[in-house]
Amino acid sequence: xxxxxxxxRFRTKLIMIFGLVCVIPLSAEMILSYRISAQNTFGITEExxxxxxxxxxxxxxxxxxxxxxxCDELENSVNxxxxxxxxxxxxxxxxxxxxxxxxxxxxxxxxxxxxFGVYVLGKNGAQYKSNYNSFRIVNFAEQDWYETLCQTGxxxxxxxxxxxxxxxxxxKNFVSLGKMLMxxxxxxxxxxxxxxxxxxxITSLLDRYEGSRNGFFVVDEKGNVIFKSSFYDDGIQAxxxxxxxxxxxxxxxxxxxxxGKQYLVSGRELSNGLWSIYSLISVDQINATASGTLLVxxxxxxxxxxxxxxxxxxxxxxxxxxxxRLSAGMQEIRSGNLNxxxxxxxxxxxxxxxxxxxxxxxxxxxxxxxKIYEKQRSLQxxxxxxxxxxxxxxxxxxxxxxxxxxxxxxxxxxAITMVGALSKLFKAVLSxxxxxxxxxxxxxxxxxxxxxxKIRYRNKFRYEMHVEDGVMQYRTVKLILQPLVENAIYHGxxxxxxxxxxxxxxxxxxxxIVFQVSDTGKGMEEAQLKMLRENVKMxxxxxxxxxxxxxxxRIQIYYAGRADMAIDSEPDRGTIISICIPKENxxx
Amino acid sequence: MKVWMKRLLCAAAAAGICALAALxxxxxxxxxxxxxxxxxxxxxxxxxxxxxDSSNPWxxxxxxxxxxxxxDRGFRFLFEEPKERxxxxxxxxxxxxxxxxxxxxxxxxxxxxxxxxIIEMVKETGTKLILMECSTWDVDPEDxxxxxxxxxxxxxxxxxxxxxxxxQEEPVSILEVAGEEGSTVAGQRAAGFRDEILKYxxxxxxxxxxxxxxxxxAQKSMEEMLAGEPYYYNxxxxxxxxxxxxxxxxxxxxxxxxxxxxxxxxxxxxxxxxAIIAGEYYATVESSPEVGPLIMQLIGSNEKGxxxxxxxxxxxxxxxxxxxxxxxxxxx
Numbered sequence: 001x002x003x004x005x006x007x008x009r010f011r012t013k014l015i016m017i018f019g020l021v022c023v024i025p026l027s028a029e030m031i032l033s034y035r036i037s038a039q040n041t042f043g044i045t046e047e048x049x050x051x052x053x054x055x056x057x058x059x060x061x062x063x064x065x066x067x068x069x070x071c072d073e074l075e076n077s078v079n080x081x082x083x084x085x086x087x088x089x090x091x092x093x094x095x096x097x098x099x100x101x102x103x104x105x106x107x108x109x110x111x112x113x114x115x116f117g118v119y120v121l122g123k124n125g126a127q128y129k130s131n132y133n134s135f136r137i138v139n140f141a142e143q144d145w146y147e148t149l150c151q152t153g154x155x156x157x158x159x160x161x162x163x164x165x166x167x168x169x170x171x172k173n174f175v176s177l178g179k180m181l182m183x184x185x186x187x188x189x190x191x192x193x194x195x196x197x198x199x200x201x202i203t204s205l206l207d208r209y210e211g212s213r214n215g216f217f218v219v220d221e222k223g224n225v226i227f228k229s230s231f232y233d234d235g236i237q238a239x240x241x242x243x244x245x246x247x248x249x250x251x252x253x254x255x256x257x258x259x260g261k262q263y264l265v266s267g268r269e270l271s272n273g274l275w276s277i278y279s280l281i282s283v284d285q286i287n288a289t290a291s292g293t294l295l296v297x298x299x300x301x302x303x304x305x306x307x308x309x310x311x312x313x314x315x316x317x318x319x320x321x322x323x324x325r326l327s328a329g330m331q332e333i334r335s336g337n338l339n340x341x342x343x344x345x346x347x348x349x350x351x352x353x354x355x356x357x358x359x360x361x362x363x364x365x366x367x368x369x370x371k372i373y374e375k376q377r378s379l380q381x382x383x384x385x386x387x388x389x390x391x392x393x394x395x396x397x398x399x400x401x402x403x404x405x406x407x408x409x410x411x412x413x414x415a416i417t418m419v420g421a422l423s424k425l426f427k428a429v430l431s432x433x434x435x436x437x438x439x440x441x442x443x444x445x446x447x448x449x450x451x452x453x454k455i456r457y458r459n460k461f462r463y464e465m466h467v468e469d470g471v472m473q474y475r476t477v478k479l480i481l482q483p484l485v486e487n488a489i490y491h492g493x494x495x496x497x498x499x500x501x502x503x504x505x506x507x508x509x510x511x512x513i514v515f516q517v518s519d520t521g522k523g524m525e526e527a528q529l530k531m532l533r534e535n536v537k538m539x540x541x542x543x544x545x546x547x548x549x550x551x552x553x554r555i556q557i558y559y560a561g562r563a564d565m566a567i568d569s570e571p572d573r574g575t576i577i578s579i580c581i582p583k584e585n586x587x588x
Numbered sequence: 589m590k591v592w593m594k595r596l597l598c599a600a601a602a603a604g605i606c607a608l609a610a611l612x613x614x615x616x617x618x619x620x621x622x623x624x625x626x627x628x629x630x631x632x633x634x635x636x637x638x639x640x641d642s643s644n645p646w647x648x649x650x651x652x653x654x655x656x657x658x659x660d661r662g663f664r665f666l667f668e669e670p671k672e673r674x675x676x677x678x679x680x681x682x683x684x685x686x687x688x689x690x691x692x693x694x695x696x697x698x699x700x701x702x703x704x705x706i707i708e709m710v711k712e713t714g715t716k717l718i719l720m721e722c723s724t725w726d727v728d729p730e731d732x733x734x735x736x737x738x739x740x741x742x743x744x745x746x747x748x749x750x751x752x753x754x755x756q757e758e759p760v761s762i763l764e765v766a767g768e769e770g771s772t773v774a775g776q777r778a779a780g781f782r783d784e785i786l787k788y789x790x791x792x793x794x795x796x797x798x799x800x801x802x803x804x805x806a807q808k809s810m811e812e813m814l815a816g817e818p819y820y821y822n823x824x825x826x827x828x829x830x831x832x833x834x835x836x837x838x839x840x841x842x843x844x845x846x847x848x849x850x851x852x853x854x855x856x857x858x859x860x861x862x863a864i865i866a867g868e869y870y871a872t873v874e875s876s877p878e879v880g881p882l883i884m885q886l887i888g889s890n891e892k893g894x895x896x897x898x899x900x901x902x903x904x905x906x907x908x909x910x911x912x913x914x915x916x917x918x919x920x
Contacts, residue, residue, distance in 0.1 A: 096866035099859060103837040107804065132803065132830065133645045134858030137917050168920065170648050170669065
């Protein structure tokens with residue numbers, strides 16, 4: 001696993017980390033909120049169904065109460081009492097009253113929407129009604145409901161029946177409230193009052209919450225379903241009836257299985273004291289509501305994740321793209337191409353700065369590299385030239401010629417000295433290929449050279465060596481003194497024996513070592529001296545004063561400006577050339 | 589391993605398809621059997637009935653008459669209580685009935701336009717159309733089997749004749765209780781009445797109040813007239829019983845219902861008969877809702893091959909003090 005992670009690209013890791021940081025808490029929040037909302041949904045639904053039930057129940061009770069009020073009103077009506085006490089042996093009079101009182105009832109109750117009809121049927125034959133419908137031509141006293149009323153003596157609710165009990169009506173279902181009327185004068189039964197309610201008035205109330213699938217059942221005292229919401233089928237009704245037939249207590253937020261589905265059921269009694277209303281909602285419906293919340297949550301999560309992924313990709317690309325470019329630049333440098341420039345970022349954040357720095361660094365490196373290369377090249381060239389100068393065939397030929405000449409003159413000792421000096425000279429020139437040599441070696445080399453030249457030039461000059469002891473412990477770039485001496489010999493000798501003196505001095509001056517070669521030769525004019533100085537320092541490729549130029553070039557390269565050369569000359573007085581180099585211990 | 593699993597899956601799938609096929613066959617067989625059983629018990633004649641208003645007693649009586657008459661003859665009668673009083677509902681209702689398959693279709697069209705569409709719909713099937721209450725509209729007799737007509741004009745004429753028989757040559761000042769405004773029925777009845785009284789120079793309409801085929805409205809109109817500037821009248825003619833009964837109640841409330849002013853109206857509802865019996869009303873011309881026996885009888889004849897007349901008029905009846913007691917039970 002760790003190894004797997006190690007091999008992932010930086011951007012992938014960044015995305016994974018960001019992704020995890022975003023998705024984990026969001027998912028946790030979603031699960032939590034779903035659980036809470038599901039719990040809440042059940043709690044709210046329980047309250048909701050009970051509230052709905054109470055609303056519907058109160059409306060149904062309202063209808064029932066109005067029906068009851070009508071019964072009470074007619075029972076206690078002075079006029080009705082009087083009409084029912086009348087002896088209607090004369091049919092004409094009875095019918096006249098029927099029409100008159102019916103019109104009164106019509107005027108009184110036709111405005112009541114819930115009540116289909118109010119009827120008073122007197123034992124004396126009186127028939128009063130509150131609607132336009134005609135009376136059924138039957139003997140009411142023989143009807144079951146009439147007998148029930150007479151036997152019970154008090155208010156009776158009749159279950160829904162097809163068609164009106166009293167008048168000719170449409171084949172609709174009606175719920176009726178009936179009551180026996182008592183003659184308040186005699187205490188005898190004087191008739192009945194019936195109030196009929198269109199069943200639709202009640203069933204339409206039960207469909208009120210159809211939108212949220214909250215349905216209702218109204219059951220009678222035996223637990224039989226009287227009314228139901230229109231969206232409940234007979235299967236549910238049968239299952240529900242089976243429960244209410246057994247359980248007389250009203251369920252309070254209990255769960256029942258109806259037609260294979262769980263239902264949340266609450267119930268209460270209606271105001272007529274006989275029937276009960278039950279509010280039902282399927283658990284599936286509640287879950288669907290909760291799932292709705294879940295769905296919304298999921299959508300929000302999905303949108304957030306998509307948005308976050310987009311942001312993460314965008315942000316990580318913003319970080320990793322320049323880094324990748326930097327990395328590619330590094331690769332280029334590693335593979336040796338220093339001439340690399342990474343496209344700079346528009347932003348000036350850390351990464352932008354990093355790229356700017358990288359570009360600067362690579363440019364500096366490239367520049368330095370070129371300088372070093374150039375330096376190396378000129379150094380090699382200078383050294384080659386110096387060496388060539390040393391192993392000059394003319395010099396070797398002249399030296400060997402001198403040796404031959406000495407031997408011929410039988411100056412054996414001198415010849416031996418010369419050959420020895422020549423040998424030491426070449427050894428010093430080679431100096432095992434080292435660039436730096438101890439000052440002692442350089443001085444030894446110059447001494448040998450002077451020795452050879454003195455013999456060659458047959459003592460046409462004298463020389464002195466003033467070397468401070470202290471300088472011996474330091475080192476110097478090889479072959480810087482010899483060309484100065486050579487120069488002094490070539491330009492200073494005027495022909496006479498020991499007419500000239502060459503003084504080689506090496507001494508300390510502060511932190512520097514000074515090599516100084518002075519001659520007593522013809523010297524230079526001011527203009528000539530100026531030209532020489534310029535020639536030397538311009539590093540111009542000229543054949544004149546080549547030796548000096550070569551030295552100047554080399555000390556500049558090796559000591560990087562910490563060394564210098566000075567030329568002084570006066571006509572007929574001679575020339576002094578000094579070289580200053582920094583002190584560097586020979587042991588280094 | 590894989591081959592073995594594939595074979596097992598194939599076998600399972602095949603078994604499943606066989607089982608499904610068997611089930612669907614069983615189900616199809618079931619419906620077929622059910623259908624056959626239906627046909628065996630179904631009445632040979634299927635009659636559909638469509639109307640858009642069943643809210644008043646007259647309509648209820650008309651419906652009941654049809655239902656009972658069809659049952660008496662063993663016909664299968666299909667009827668749905670109107671849910672809306674719109675042509676749209678009626679067209680849908682008829683479409684459903686035609687789809688179910690009807691031999692006869694009895695229709696009280698919601699409007700003349702609806703009738704045109706109904707005729708088109710019925711033409712596409714073999715169903716025979718019987719029309720009611722559209723005698724005033726222009727319909728091609730080829731489009732229907734027969735039409736039940738009520739002669740509203742005649743009903744109005746009868747009212748005038750009843751008044752004539754009551755007053756003979758005496759001067760008669762008539763209070764007219766107009767029916768529902770724009771109603772064809774009320775219009776035709778009024779036309780019949782007004783045309784008829786022109787024959788009797790002793791009769792004139794002295795005043796008019798609005799009834800609207802509603803007892804309460806008529807009562808209010810009459811009360812206003814009595815309390816305001818009453819017209820002189822010695823007879824009252826209303827174009828529906830409801831209007832007449834409302835006027836009667838107003839007279840009772842005003843203490844003037846002594847039966848001295850004859851009230852004549854049309855329809856013949858139970859309450860009007862009661863009022864006649866009570867001596868407060870003079871007469872009512874019955875516009876009978878009892879069309880069931882007549883229609884079923886004509887259908888029965890048609891089934892036997894005797895084509896009925898295109899227009900069949902419902903016989904009218906006059907209820908007055910002479911026959912009211914014996915007719916009371918027959919009033920709707």
